[in-house]
Amino acid sequence: xxxxxxxxxxxxxxxxxxxxxxxxxxxxxxxxxxxxxxxxxxxxxxxxxxxxxxxxxxxxxxxxxxxxxxxxxxxxxxxxxxxxxxxxxxxxxxxxxxxxxxxxxxxxxxxxxxxxxxxxxxxxxxxxxxxxxxxxxxxxxxxxxxxxxxxxxxxxxxxxxxxxxxxxxxxxxxxxxxxxxxxxxxxxxxxxxxxxxxxxxxxxxxxxxxxxxxxxxxxxxxxxxxxxxxxxxxxxxxxxxxxxxxxxxxxxxxxxxxxxxxxxxxxxxxxxxxxxxxxxxxxxxxxxxxxxxxxxxxxxxxxxxxxxxxxxxxxxxxxxxxxxxxxxxxxxxxxxxxxxxxxxxxxxxxxxxxxxxxxxxxxxxxxxxxxxxxxxxxxxxxxxxxxxxxxxxxxxxxxxxxxxxxxxxxxxxxxxxxxxxxxx
Numbered sequence: 070x071x072x073x074x075x076x077x078x079x080x081x082x083x084x085x086x087x088x089x090x091x092x093x094x095x096x097x098x099x100x101x102x103x104x105x106x107x108x109x110x111x112x113x114x115x116x117x118x119x120x121x122x123x124x125x126x127x128x129x130x131x132x133x134x135x136x137x138x139x140x141x142x143x144x145x146x147x148x149x150x151x152x153x154x155x156x157x158x159x160x161x162x163x164x165x166x167x168x169x170x171x172x173x174x175x176x177x178x179x180x181x182x183x184x185x186x187x188x189x190x191x192x193x194x195x196x197x198x199x200x201x202x203x204x205x206x207x208x209x210x211x212x213x214x215x216x217x218x219x220x221x222x223x224x225x226x227x228x229x230x231x232x233x234x235x236x237x238x239x240x241x242x243x244x245x246x247x248x249x250x251x252x253x254x255x256x257x258x259x260x261x262x263x264x265x266x267x268x269x270x271x272x273x274x275x276x277x278x279x280x281x282x283x284x285x286x287x288x289x290x291x292x293x294x295x296x297x298x299x300x301x302x303x304x305x306x307x308x309x310x311x312x313x314x315x316x317x318x319x320x321x322x323x324x325x326x327x328x329x330x331x332x333x334x335x336x337x338x339x340x341x342x343x344x345x346x347x348x349x350x351x352x353x354x355x356x357x358x359x360x361x362x363x364x365x366x367x368x369x370x371x372x373x374x375x376x377x378x379x380x381x382x383x384x385x386x387x388x389x390x391x392x393x394x395x396x397x398x399x400x401x402x403x404x405x406x407x408x409x410x411x412x413x414x415x416x417x418x419x420x421x422x423x424x425x426x427x428x429x430x431x432x433x434x435x436x437x438x439x440x441x442x443x444x445x446x447x448x449x450x451x452x453x454x455x456x457x458x459x460x461x462x463x464x465x466x467x468x469x470x471x472x473x474x475x476x477x478x479x480x481x482x483x484x485x486x487x488x489x490x491x492x493x
Contacts, residue, residue: 079185079193090382090385090386090391090392091378092392093392094385095198097221097224101224102176105213105217106174107175107176107200108175108176109176110161110175110176110177111177112154112157112177114179115148115150115151116149116151116157116160117149119147120149120157120160121151121152121153123364124155124156124332124360124363125153125332126272126332131153135183135184135185136149136182137152137182137184150182151181153181153375154177154181154199154375155199155201155332155357155360155371155375156360158175158177158203159201159357159366162203163361163366168367172203172205173201173202173203174200174201175200175201177198177199177201178196178197178199179196179197180194181195181196182194182195183195189383190379195378196377196378197375197378198375199354199376200217200354201373202373203369203370203371205372206358206370208305210372211305211309211335211356211372212312214354215232215313215338216313216316218374219232225381226388228388229343230340230342230351230384231320231321231340231341232318232320232339233322233323233326234309234313234322234323234326234336234337234338235294235322235323235337235338236294236306236335236337237294237334237337238298238334238335239299239301239302242302243334246292247273250273250274250276250291251269251270251273253291253292254269254287255269260283260284260286260287261283262283262284264279265281274327277326277327278326305335309336310322326339328354328355332357332359332360333355334355334359335358337353338353338374339353340353342384345380345387350377350380351381351384352374352377352381353374354374355373355374356371357372357373358370358371394446395425396445396446396447397426397447398425398447398486398490399424399447399449399451400426400427400429400441400445401415401416401450402438402439402452402453403452403453404434404435404438404453404454405455406455408455411453411458412428413428415479415482416428418483419482422483422486424486442468443468447468449465449466449467450465450466451464451465451482452464452474461479461480462478462479463476463477463482464476465486
């Protein structure tokens, strides 16, 4: 007996009832981005592996052990399923000269791929939406992105999502900080776990967000990045905080927040909840002013964020927020000689007029079809039988109230359907 095939571990089917929630959520997000002037961009799922190695950093969890990478046998080139979308967005901006006439506000959504241990809120195929503001230097756009998120949480009715904020300065400031941080960690190397020791010289800032309690004790006594900032970096960070306070957006400065990607500089931030267990970060981002040059383009500033769709939908589900249910306007029941042909044409005509119509398929008696019409959630049953065909009419039966069934000339059904639906 053949083995029953199942979805790849960590890659999930979204079944129709749940998919309806996704579609509603994605419509809300698209309208929200439009209000802020962000335009939609689609990039490929597959990119050259070099893109992510150069952008994200060689000594990161993503590049070292999480990417789905393979060699394309036809071209003998290394390709990777995208683990995140900022690198792809910047690559597209460089390739198509998107900044030739000024800065751009862009947004995206879609699947990302990381080979992680699947658990609640963390999957191997996961979905994100995100924003990238390209070509803007000041803290005003950093603040705009954060304020956008705060507005979305409010619109979705999500509570208990807190903002943590930090700055990691310029590359030169970070290099000076890095040297002192390494010296501090070396003095306490015996307290570091294997992961922290591996990162000690290659990527020491990542030690700051270790979840190991013993390592956290070492990190607690480490120097803070704020003490290494120059005048320009401090002004940027203070300007951001001033704008957030003016907007009434609460935040906490977390001097240990560094994010997991090497391309960040200056602002970094995370939106965090305590309602999803270990996977508490629902959105994160920051500034990446050096990424354009790093990927071979002309220098240009950038800042953005990415949000996890699965995690936000889990919060919506946990909060009891249900999307509006779109039921069919009508269910077409048919029986008798020639009834299917008439019913089929009726359904197409009504759909062309903008109505949502389900045509019964699969045979069955009148009572069975009416049960299915009722179960469909439709407001009306449109009945086409031999008597209706002879009369050139359609019987309209309301399913959600006690109004009487009426016979309507076939040519008038589309015009009168709105009248029937108003009472449903």
